[in-house]
Amino acid sequence: MSSDLTSLPPPQKNTGEKPYRELTLISVILGVMIGALMNAAFVYIALKLGFSLGGSTVAAIIGFGVLRAFVDGSSIIENNINQTIASGVNNASAGVVFTLPALFLMGAEFSPWSAMLSAVAGTFLGIVIIIPLRKQMIEFERLRFPSGIAVASLLRSPGAGARQAKLLAAGFIIATFFHVISEVTGFSDLNLGGSLGIPPYFPIVLGVSFASVGAGMLAGGGGLPFVAGGVLAWWIISPMVTQLGWLPSPEALSLPANDPKVLELQGAALYKAMLRPLGIGTLIGGAMAGVVASLPALRGALKSLSSAAQTGVGGGSDELTAKSLGTAAISAFGLLFIAAIMASSTLSIMECALIAVVGFLWLILAGLVVAQATGVTDISPLSGMSLIGVTLMYFLSGGDSVVAVILGVAVCVGIGQCADMMSDLKAGHLIGASPRSQQLAQLCLSWVGVPVAVGVLYLLWTPDGGGFGPGAASGLSAPQGDALQGILKGLASGDAPLDKYISGAIIGLSLGAFPISGLGVLIGLAMYLPFSVTLTYAVGSVIAIGLERSKGRSWMGSNVVPFAAGLIIGEALTSITAVLIRLSV
Amino acid sequence: MSSAQIQNLSSLIVAIGVGLCATFGAQLTPKTLDAVTADLVSTHQLKEGQTSESRPTPEVEEPSARVMTWWSRAALPFGGGLLLIFLGSMMARRAKHALIHLTGDGEGGGAEVNLAHTLGVVIRTLDEIFKRTQSEEWSQLLAEIKIEIEEIQTSHLEPLIENRERIKAELGMELFIDIFGPIAQGERKLNRAWAACVDKHSNEAVTSLQSAYVSFQSALQGAVQTES
Incomplete structure (x- = not known):
C-alpha cells in the first residue's frame, strides 16, 4: 500500500507565482463580447437561411488568440471559461429566432417584454435543470459530446504534442477542402442509390459532411444504435410502407404512375407525416424511459450537490449547490409565470400557472432528450422538441397562439442551453476545469444573449415589409418562424399528429427495457432525421470500429480523437465563413 | 448457445419488434392520408407554378379521434411488436449480464481490470511523483510530469473506465456511484494538473x-471495503 500523501512534506511551492487563471474578468468580458457578436450574426443568418450555427469552436479560437497574445499567464482553463460564456450567450439566438418570428408573421400583437422575460426564464431553467445530470451523463454514462471533445482538443492543442497537432490540422484541412467544394458547387449529397437505379424509398445517400463523419468516429461503436435506427426507418419501414400502398397514390396526386415526381412526393409524405412525428414521439418516450433508468444516479448526484456546502468532498464543492440551483429554478419559474400572465389577456391566473408548470416540466424532458442526443451523435432535435412544446402550450391555452409562442421561446432557448451547458462541461472535464466556475459563468451571463437576439430581431423587422415581414424586401424569409406559423394554423384547424406521437412514445418507452442506455432517444432521432445524415455518421462509426479492432483503444485516443475533432472544427468554421461570404455578396 | 449469440438473437428480436411497431405506428388514417395528399398536391402545384385547382379541402380528424382510428386498425401488429421488444430486451439483459462477467465491458471488447489494483497503481505513481518533488526543483519537472500524467490516463484510467459496465454490474448502482464519483473527480483533477503543466504553472499542478x-x-x- 502506498504512503499517505499527507504524511509527506508539501512539495516546494513557487511563492512568486500568480494564482492560476480561471474565472477572470478578461475571460468574462471576452466571452460576453464574442457571444453577443456571434448571437447578432447568427440571428441574421437564421432569419435568412433557416438554421443557426454553434459558436463554441469560434469562441475557443478567438479566445486562444486574444488571451495568449495579450494576457500574461493566461491559461487553457481561462479560455474554457471564455468559450463557455460565449456559447451560452450565443445560444439564445437559435431559441428566439426559431419561434418568435412566427408572431411577427402572423401579425399578432404581443409585448416584447413578455418574450424577453420568457427567454430569460428559459435560459436559467435550461442551465439549472441539466446541472444535476452532469455526473450521470459525463462521469458515469460517459456520453461522448463530439463537439465538446472537439473544443477540448482545441483547448489542449498547446500541450498535445506535434503529432496530435498535425492530425488535428489534417482533419481540419480535409473537412475544409470538401466543404468549400460543396459550397462552391452546391453538391451536398452523394446519391449512390439513385445512380444505381435503386428507388428513393430505399435511400442510399451520403451527405458531404466530414463533421458528421468526425462525430461518428468519436462515437465509434456507441453510435451503432443510432445507425440501426436509421437503417430500420429508411431501409425497412420506408420500403414496407411504400409496398403496402400506405402512401398517396399517383391517381390521388393527379400524376401518371411512372412520373418520377410521384416517388418524390411519396417520400415527402413518408418523412413529414409518418417518420418525423413518429420519431419525435419515440424521442419523448425514450427520454421518459431514460429518466426512470437514471433515477438512482440522479439521486446520487442530488445527494452530492446537497452536501456541497457542508462537506466539500466527493465532488460536492466542485458544483453549484442544490440550494443555489433551487433558488435559480424557482426565480426562473416565477419569470416564466409572469411572462405567461403578460402574454395573455384572457387566461386566468390559475390557467397561466398551469401553463407555466407544464412548460417547465416539458423543458425538463425535452432538455434531457436534446442533451442525450447531442451527447451521442452531436445532433440536436431542438426544433422538434420546441414544436411539441408550442403545441402543448397551444392546447393548454385554449388555442392562444401568442401564449403558445411566448412560452415556446422559453422551451426552445432552455433546451438549447441544456445541450450547450453539457457540451461545455464535457470539454471542461477533459481539460480539468472546475464545473462550478463553468456553471456559475453560464448561469450568470447567458441571459445577456436574450436582449441581443430579441433586439436584433426587432431591428431586422419592419412592419412595412422592409424586413422579414410580408413582402420580404430584404430577403429575410425567417423559414423556421414561417414553418411554425404554418403549424399553428394547422393546429387551429385540429391538425395534430397525436397518434404518431403516442405510438412513438410507446415504442420509446418500451425500448427502455433494452440494456443500452438512451436507445429510444437514438432510434427516435434516427427516424426524425433525413437518412443522409445518419448514413454519413455511420461511415465514421464503422471506420472507428475497424480502427479500434486493428489498432487498439489507446491508439484511438491519441490519433482518431484529434483527427475527428479537426474534421468537426474545419467544417464548423468553413460553414460560418461561407455563410458570411454569401450574405455579404 | 453462447451469451454473445443470445445477445445477437435478442437484438434481432427487438429490431423485428421495433420494425413492426414503427411500421404500423406510421400508418395514416384514411382521413389523414387524404389531408396529406391534398397538401402535397397544392405544394407541388405551387412549386410548378400551376394555378391550384379548386378542390374541396379534406376534413381533418380531431387528434383524439385520429388516435382511436389508428388504434383500431393497428392494435394487433403494434401490440405484437411490443411483445417482441420486451421479450428481446429480457433476453438481452440476461445475456449482457453473463457477458459482462466474461469480458469486462459487456461487448466482448475489453480485458478485465481489477479496480482496487488499478487504483493502487495510480496512487503509487502519484506517490512517486511527489517523492521526487522533495528532492528536485518542482517547476523543472513539469514537462516530465505531464508525460507521466498522460501515461496514467492511457494505461490505467482508460481501461478502468472501459470496464465500468462490469464494475456497475458487480457493485450495483449505489456502490458504483460511490466509487466512480471520486474516480471521475480524480481523473478531472489529473486533467487539470496536465493543463497546469502545459501552462507552466507549478503551484496549480x-x-x-x-x-x-x-x-x-x-x-x-x-x-x-467492498471487496472485504
Missing part, C-alpha cells in the same frame, strides 16, 4: 495532483 491523489484514495477505500 501541485494542488491538482494532491486533489487527484485524495480522490483516488477515497475511491480505493471504497473499493477495498
Whole structure:
C-alpha cells in the first residue's frame, strides 16, 4: 500500500507565482463580447437561411488568440471559461429566432417584454435543470459530446504534442477542402442509390459532411444504435410502407404512375407525416424511459450537490449547490409565470400557472432528450422538441397562439442551453476545469444573449415589409418562424399528429427495457432525421470500429480523437465563413 | 448457445419488434392520408407554378379521434411488436449480464481490470511523483510530469473506465456511484494538473495532483471495503 500523501512534506511551492487563471474578468468580458457578436450574426443568418450555427469552436479560437497574445499567464482553463460564456450567450439566438418570428408573421400583437422575460426564464431553467445530470451523463454514462471533445482538443492543442497537432490540422484541412467544394458547387449529397437505379424509398445517400463523419468516429461503436435506427426507418419501414400502398397514390396526386415526381412526393409524405412525428414521439418516450433508468444516479448526484456546502468532498464543492440551483429554478419559474400572465389577456391566473408548470416540466424532458442526443451523435432535435412544446402550450391555452409562442421561446432557448451547458462541461472535464466556475459563468451571463437576439430581431423587422415581414424586401424569409406559423394554423384547424406521437412514445418507452442506455432517444432521432445524415455518421462509426479492432483503444485516443475533432472544427468554421461570404455578396 | 449469440438473437428480436411497431405506428388514417395528399398536391402545384385547382379541402380528424382510428386498425401488429421488444430486451439483459462477467465491458471488447489494483497503481505513481518533488526543483519537472500524467490516463484510467459496465454490474448502482464519483473527480483533477503543466504553472499542478491523489484514495477505500 502506498504512503499517505499527507504524511509527506508539501512539495516546494513557487511563492512568486500568480494564482492560476480561471474565472477572470478578461475571460468574462471576452466571452460576453464574442457571444453577443456571434448571437447578432447568427440571428441574421437564421432569419435568412433557416438554421443557426454553434459558436463554441469560434469562441475557443478567438479566445486562444486574444488571451495568449495579450494576457500574461493566461491559461487553457481561462479560455474554457471564455468559450463557455460565449456559447451560452450565443445560444439564445437559435431559441428566439426559431419561434418568435412566427408572431411577427402572423401579425399578432404581443409585448416584447413578455418574450424577453420568457427567454430569460428559459435560459436559467435550461442551465439549472441539466446541472444535476452532469455526473450521470459525463462521469458515469460517459456520453461522448463530439463537439465538446472537439473544443477540448482545441483547448489542449498547446500541450498535445506535434503529432496530435498535425492530425488535428489534417482533419481540419480535409473537412475544409470538401466543404468549400460543396459550397462552391452546391453538391451536398452523394446519391449512390439513385445512380444505381435503386428507388428513393430505399435511400442510399451520403451527405458531404466530414463533421458528421468526425462525430461518428468519436462515437465509434456507441453510435451503432443510432445507425440501426436509421437503417430500420429508411431501409425497412420506408420500403414496407411504400409496398403496402400506405402512401398517396399517383391517381390521388393527379400524376401518371411512372412520373418520377410521384416517388418524390411519396417520400415527402413518408418523412413529414409518418417518420418525423413518429420519431419525435419515440424521442419523448425514450427520454421518459431514460429518466426512470437514471433515477438512482440522479439521486446520487442530488445527494452530492446537497452536501456541497457542508462537506466539500466527493465532488460536492466542485458544483453549484442544490440550494443555489433551487433558488435559480424557482426565480426562473416565477419569470416564466409572469411572462405567461403578460402574454395573455384572457387566461386566468390559475390557467397561466398551469401553463407555466407544464412548460417547465416539458423543458425538463425535452432538455434531457436534446442533451442525450447531442451527447451521442452531436445532433440536436431542438426544433422538434420546441414544436411539441408550442403545441402543448397551444392546447393548454385554449388555442392562444401568442401564449403558445411566448412560452415556446422559453422551451426552445432552455433546451438549447441544456445541450450547450453539457457540451461545455464535457470539454471542461477533459481539460480539468472546475464545473462550478463553468456553471456559475453560464448561469450568470447567458441571459445577456436574450436582449441581443430579441433586439436584433426587432431591428431586422419592419412592419412595412422592409424586413422579414410580408413582402420580404430584404430577403429575410425567417423559414423556421414561417414553418411554425404554418403549424399553428394547422393546429387551429385540429391538425395534430397525436397518434404518431403516442405510438412513438410507446415504442420509446418500451425500448427502455433494452440494456443500452438512451436507445429510444437514438432510434427516435434516427427516424426524425433525413437518412443522409445518419448514413454519413455511420461511415465514421464503422471506420472507428475497424480502427479500434486493428489498432487498439489507446491508439484511438491519441490519433482518431484529434483527427475527428479537426474534421468537426474545419467544417464548423468553413460553414460560418461561407455563410458570411454569401450574405455579404 | 453462447451469451454473445443470445445477445445477437435478442437484438434481432427487438429490431423485428421495433420494425413492426414503427411500421404500423406510421400508418395514416384514411382521413389523414387524404389531408396529406391534398397538401402535397397544392405544394407541388405551387412549386410548378400551376394555378391550384379548386378542390374541396379534406376534413381533418380531431387528434383524439385520429388516435382511436389508428388504434383500431393497428392494435394487433403494434401490440405484437411490443411483445417482441420486451421479450428481446429480457433476453438481452440476461445475456449482457453473463457477458459482462466474461469480458469486462459487456461487448466482448475489453480485458478485465481489477479496480482496487488499478487504483493502487495510480496512487503509487502519484506517490512517486511527489517523492521526487522533495528532492528536485518542482517547476523543472513539469514537462516530465505531464508525460507521466498522460501515461496514467492511457494505461490505467482508460481501461478502468472501459470496464465500468462490469464494475456497475458487480457493485450495483449505489456502490458504483460511490466509487466512480471520486474516480471521475480524480481523473478531472489529473486533467487539470496536465493543463497546469502545459501552462507552466507549478503551484496549480501541485494542488491538482494532491486533489487527484485524495480522490483516488477515497475511491480505493471504497473499493477495498467492498471487496472485504
